[in-house]
Amino acid sequence: MANAGDTPLERNVQSTIIKRFNNHTRTLVRCRSADSVGHVVGDPDISGSVNGRHVEIEVKVGRNTPSDKQWFELRKWALRGACCAVVYSSRDALVFQQEVLAGRGEGQLLVFGATAECVRQGKHGAGYQVPITTIDSGSGDTEVLEC
16 A cells, blocks of 8 residues: 555565565564664664575665664674675565575675665775675666765
């Protein structure tokens, strides 16, 4: 369901991603942001496992991008070997899932949409230094940036 500006609500995108991910036998994820017990501000929205690899996913909508705290938390997870992503749609998330299923993405941060543009412009917070891969969903182009 979309809001007045035709941008889907973030929680609806999260729900769709979780349902689609959990349809795969090698994937189990849950929405961390809905869990009020122990939830830390800035934690990625979705956490779980894809083919035995730990994943952390931050969901954004429209032109929103991660806060400095969210960048820091995603990089912290990636530095410790998790596969991390910032996605804007279930399509972005499925591209990320396929990367992880193919054995790629460990210790990296994959970013899509407006966040990819932020990274290209150098506006992506501070914190741990991990490889960030920007993905242009329209053309399929990828660019790995060391930051």
